[in-house]
Amino acid sequence: MISPTCAKILNKINILIVATLLSCQGNTRSTTADTTLPISSDSTEKRSSSPEIKKEKSFVILEGEITKTVYEASKSSYHDFITYDSLTYAAKDGKIVLPVKNGQVVLTDNTGVPHDENIETHKYIGQVKPIHKYVIEVHLYEDNFFVLIDMESGKKDTVNGFPYLSPDHQKIFASQFNPYETYDHINPPTQDVELFAVTKNGIGVIASKPFSWYFKEVYWKDNHTIYVKATTVADGSDFIFKKLTITEQ
Structure with missing residues (x-):
């Protein structure tokens, strides 16, 4: 038979064991909650934003002359x-x-x-x-x-x-009439051409060039050539015909 003194000691030991177990269980729940962190707005923004388009290649826009006959001959084939x-x-x-x-x-x-x-x-x-x-x-x-x-x-x-999307869907050609004094080497107004690359990360400029003639019609002849019907004055009706060739520099 256990003496009263031993019974008291055993009772204290049991209390300590139960308290320790409860403490461990409580710490386990707390640790799980602390490691499950909510996604911050900053991290969401970083994942949703696209990186800047890098120019892996350098392109230039070369100007050439074509005839009205050449321009009209390929116009119907553009989609x-x-x-x-x-x-x-x-x-x-x-x-x-x-x-x-x-x-x-x-x-x-x-x-x-x-x-x-x-x-x-x-x-x-x-x-x-x-x-x-x-x-x-x-x-x-x-x-x-x-x-x-x-x-x-x-x-x-x-x-x-x-x-204007190129036939291979990899480039976009666009231009804008610019009445302002923007360039040192060419007087206003100008027709400002920009060429864009289409990538999985977005659309970015890969080449640009101002011209002193003004676009009336444009179409892609092929993936590297653009045909333009233009005038030498902003509201003119005497047309000239140009070829813009996109080449790697």
């Missing part, structure tokens, strides 16, 4: 990759709503509030289905350009003029 369905996502109450994979992109017009300089209007043009982009024309107070919006991610890429 415009834009699906013009402007009524599909027409603006309603000053807003264009475009569905993307995980939600929607909303473009809201500003008719000049609080000042005319704040004007910003949007027009949905269509879709460039081979590269999964919506085409939006944007007008500001003293500028205009086009925005290509990815149909899946909603990422926006800006091009300076109407986007």
